[in-house]
């Protein structure tokens with residue numbers, strides 16, 4: 001009889017936490033230990049206030065935690081007990097040295113491989129869950145093989161495709177599970193875990209490099225759709241076409257499909273930009289500059305869209321927002337998450353602060369500390385140090401409120417940055433009364449009823465509508 005699978009996952013972040021919670025939830029016979037170097041994160045996973053806000057996640061965690069799901073900082077202990085180790089640590093864009101601003105920083109992944117090698121005293125399947133450049137498995141395998149313990153390691157690639165805000169549904173009902181590897185026994189051992197709830201026909205087996213590259217490619221294609229429709233939104237504004245109507249019309253073509261065609265202030269999130277930059281870097285590395293430039297345009301267009309939005313605010317408000325109060329509705333990079341990484345809101349707030357606006361931010365899930373940290377990081381730039389003037393702007397011109405209405409009170413404009421459901425559900429007559437006139441609304445998500453707002457007296461500007 002084959003040995004019972006016991007899992008250890010290194011990295012208890014947005015992917016490691018929810019993914020392992022779902023495996024433990026669906027596989028009561030498998031022990032799952034999730035470890036992290038950050039004791040605060042582990043403490044939060046063991047509390048009622050999880051570090052990741054995701055609809056439905058708490059119930060999944062609660063049912064498995066204490067049964068077969070454990071969050072711990074005991075890295076050596078969890079590795080020793082396991083026969084399958086997932087690496088689910090962050091792989092941010094490098095900010096220094098060779099490939100700075102493009103290549104993925106693989107420092108944390110390499111450290112995980114070294115830690116697994118150091119503490120393993122029995123054979124293990126090592127699963128890359130993090131998103132990695134193609135051929136990383138080769139380096140991971142070499143590091144593991146350099147251990148003198150005689151332990152055998154089989155490296156698999158098993159990228160994650162969940163989207164934040166819908167992680168529980170995505171994990172419960174994935175379009176596919178992708179497993180790349182060259183050891184069939186190891187591949188089937190991992191497939192058996194997923195087969196507890198995912199039909200076998202949705203489990204795709206490929207070679208290692210196809211699997212690693214498919215993850216980068218999937219994110220590049222998704223981001224490309226958003227940049228494509230955002231490019232068209234600029235043309236719609238110039239011509240009188242309506243981007244939602246255009247998206248609706250082209251989305252009915254079954255070859256194009258309706259999803260991921262929502263024009264917006266620009267995509268955010270920790271991965272789209274990072275993964276495309278990584279793809280661009282790989283193409284350059286392999287001597288394919290035309291391919292690199294092709295994909296880089298997706299990022300160029302996204303930067304343009306964010307900048308275009310803040311410029312439009314300034315232009316429409318009589319070319320100055322200096323000392324004007326602007327309510328920012330939403331700071332997370334999309335609804336139903338507390339994640340702000342690369343959120344378009346950070347860039348737009350930076351631009352408005354540089355124009356000396358006073359901004360009042362409301363987001364139902366993002367804290368004042370997080371907002372300050374994000375703005376400080378972006379405004380300080382590569383040197384990491386704020387000038388005195390920037391510090392003053394951050395501390396005097398940024399306020400965080402506890403409701404959308406409070407943010408709009410006395411404001412000259414509202415800018416919708418995240419599509420939280422509650423924003424379309426406001427008492428706009430009363431909000432209009434409380435604002436300076438003319439009262440502007442810049443809907444960066446096209447979630448508000450433009451006719452209703454216009455009837456209430458607002459000057460409304462939507463994406464891709466003139």
Ligand SMILES: NC(=O)C1=CN([C@@H]2O[C@H](COP(=O)(O)OP(=O)(O)OC[C@H]3O[C@@H](n4cnc5c(N)ncnc54)[C@H](O)[C@@H]3O)[C@@H](O)[C@H]2O)C=CC1
Nearest residue numbers: 011012013014015036037038088089090091108130131160
């Ligand atoms: N956030 C998302 O929705 C998705 C992310 N991914 C990929 O998954 C990977 C992880 O992303 P996130 O979970 O968002 O990152 P994250 O930053 O939320 O979590 C990573 C965690 O790893 C921990 N860590 C770092 N080094 C460690 C070590 N040596 N031992 C133990 N723990 C360590 C960190 O303390 C952190 O808590 C990335 O490669 C990302 O591209 C893939 C699909 C979706």
Ligand SMILES: O=C(O)[C@H]1O[C@H](OP(=O)(O)OP(=O)(O)OC[C@H]2O[C@@H](n3ccc(=O)[nH]c3=O)[C@H](O)[C@@H]2O)[C@H](O)[C@@H](O)[C@@H]1O
Nearest residue numbers: 160161162163164226260261262264267268269271333334
């Ligand atoms: O590798 C990852 O991290 C993940 O990246 C994305 O997931 P995520 O970034 O969580 O969320 P998305 O729903 O993809 O949205 C990304 C950004 O694009 C924006 N977006 C998305 C769709 C759309 O039509 N328009 C649009 O502006 C969203 O508002 C958000 O800012 C992918 O959808 C996941 O499959 C992938 O696993």
